[in-house]
Amino acid sequence: MVDLRKAFVVAVLVIATVGISAGAANAAALEVPSLLKRFGLKANSSGVTYYGKVNSRKSACKRERRVKVVRKSKRGQRRVFLGRTAGKGRFRIVLPGADLGRGTYVAKLKRDSFRDDGKRVVCRRSKLGDLKVG
Numbered sequence: 001m002v003d004l005r006k007a008f009v010v011a012v013l014v015i016a017t018v019g020i021s022a023g024a025a026n027a028a029a030l031e032v033p034s035l036l037k038r039f040g041l042k043a044n045s046s047g048v049t050y051y052g053k054v055n056s057r058k059s060a061c062k063r064e065r066r067v068k069v070v071r072k073s074k075r076g077q078r079r080v081f082l083g084r085t086a087g088k089g090r091f092r093i094v095l096p097g098a099d100l101g102r103g104t105y106v107a108k109l110k111r112d113s114f115r116d117d118g119k120r121v122v123c124r125r126s127k128l129g130d131l132k133v134g
Helices: 002-027
Strands: 030-032 034-044 047-056 066-073 076-084 090-096 103-109 112-116 119-123 126-133
Touching: 034 103, 034 126, 047 066, 047 103, 076 090
Parallel strands: 030 119
Antiparallel strands: 034 047, 047 090, 066 076, 066 103, 103 126, 112 119
């Protein structure tokens, strides 16, 4: 009976230790703000161009970030495109022959994380837009 109690106590201590160390690893993550600094769209007879720029104090938070442009209307929300930023945080996509629909356009930057010298770095998400068309 005593052996079962000791085993139970040891198991609880092991689980608690693993939980504390996992929490400490997450607490050590560096959160870096990322901002969509500019977002716009141009429409002409050849199509629609969406463009913008991501700004962050960490250059890795600018490169290869996922950007999603969404059109909100009375019928709901619809993704217009999903792309990635270039080396300096800029994105630009041309949709030839596309028609610019009525609604509010919003650019969203997804959260991203990576390791830098053994530390976890989290690039925060951001949202910019409210470009009204129609």
